[in-house]
Amino acid sequence: MFETLKEQPADKILALVQTYREDPRDPKIDLGVGVYKDASGNTPIMRAVKQAEQQLWEAETTKAYTGLAGDPAFADAMIAMVLGDAVPRANVAAAATPGGTGAVRQGFDMIRMANPDARVFVSDPTWPNHLSILKHMGMEMVPYRYFDDESRGVDFNGMMEDLAQAGRGDVVLVHGCCHNPTGANLNMTEWKALVDLLLKTGATPMVDIAYQGFGDGLEEDAAATRLIASSVPETIIAASCSKNFGIYRERTGLLMAVAADASAHKLNQGTLAYLNRQNFSFPPDHGARLVTMVLSDDALRADWAKELEEMRTGMLALREQLAAELQRLSGSDRFGFIAQHRGMFSRLGATPEQVDRLRDEHAIYLVGDSRLNIAGLNKDSVPILAKAMIDVGI
Secondary structure, eight states: OGGGOOOOOOOHHHHHHHHHHHOOOSSOEEOOSOOOOOTTSOOOOOHHHHHHHHHHHHHOOOOOOOOTTOOHHHHHHHHHHHHTTSSOGGGEEEEEEEHHHHHHHHHHHHHHHHOTTOEEEEEESOOHHHHHHHHHHTOEEEEEEOEETTTTEEOHHHHHHHHTTOOTTOEEEEESSSOTTTOOOOOHHHHHHHHHHHHHHOOEEEEEEOOTTSSSOHHHHHHHHHHHHHHSSOEEEEEEOTTTSOOGGGOEEEEEEEOSSGGGHHHHHHHHHHHHHHHTSSOOOHHHHHHHHHHHSHHHHHHHHHHHHHHHHHHHHHHHHHHHHHHHHHSOOTTTHHHHOOSSEEEOOOOHHHHHHHHHHHOEEOOTTOEEEGGGOOTTHHHHHHHHHHHTTO
């Protein structure tokens, strides 16, 4: 039967990683893969996570399964971090998942169970795996305008016009902060207008929040998600611990279903547990337990928050350095958007040909849509990138 299988398209980002590895040139700069790196190019284990791991090694006495939805303490800790006191805890059903991607997939599955005809409205552009998963599941996708190629900001008017077409039973997928791949985000006035539109149309929001703490701060980055969850009757939230805890390979995420009141909790919680059982049974626990320990211990949490803030401000400094260097070289302020964007990514607005020239002529690797991973830079490589950008005509 295997002969009937069809070859699937290669993941463009993973293919780019392989090409970069095979490039013999030195120096070469990888700005494609979406992983945080420090100034030396490493993805470090955060101090508090390392301490929690050492404590866990000493204290752990079993590797038995947790519940189908994972350890309730993990859900409690993550819900508190993401939602604060925006909604009562009893209104939130939650299940641990293999990474934020697992939470996204389970969220889509929950939507399909609730309404097989649901349309999912996705920003143009969005994280490519959103589109890939929805296509694989056979769910209808409707793009909405988001990124303005000219201003490198949000096309808010176009976005609102497109989302006005969503209705009850449809889902509007938004990025809670640090939009991937553009780095362009709504301000709070715009978020409030979006909430008003959701209330008017009856569409259900789904928030993918993968970079909390990487934008304007832990609390600030959660503000939009909290506003949505506290304002609309139902919200689906997919949260990732990969970036802000640096535990990529531990595959740690949480799916939340927020209802208007506690009466829906039993049904929603049972649904999430059922979905876990059908897909992978019990979720992985190691990363989830580390996150729980860090968030529950005052000393560990304080050190984690300090290191996370150092990572965030370091990326902001790189943004400001790159924007300033480009302004110096070009004599133009057209690159100011780089300093205004937030998170790991910015979309430069370069053509595919210019991206190819950066790779071929300068050994600088970007995703084909010109997404730049700002965390792939350091203070020494910023001038190299800026000069190369001007050289290829960006």
